[in-house]
Amino acid sequence: MFLVILTYKVAFAEIEPHMAAHMAFVDRGFSDGIFVLSGRKVPRTGGVIIARAASEADLRDFLASDPFLQFDLVDAEIVAFAPSRAAEGLGALLDG
Secondary structure, three states, X not given: OEEEEEEEOOOHHHHHHHHHHHHHHHHHHHXXXXXEEEEEOOOOOEEEEEEOOOOHHXXXXXXXXXXXXXXXXXXXXXXXXXXXXXXXXXXXXXXX
């Protein structure tokens, strides 16, 4: 499992024109079963995604299609982790 932390490199005014395309990318991440959870940072300085992928390289390949990364609008930090505990109702996140 991976934590993806997106941090804006530019003012939000430069992010906003790409938001619809980014959200289409996020929708694809969920429909492809890669994204588990996503949302914006508070304050709004970027976003956070919890993702599943076979490898970090596979995840990086998928993230490369994000317009935010294609237009160099964000930095993307990827943190690999192995969840060992989950709150009730989230146990499915622990498998494989």
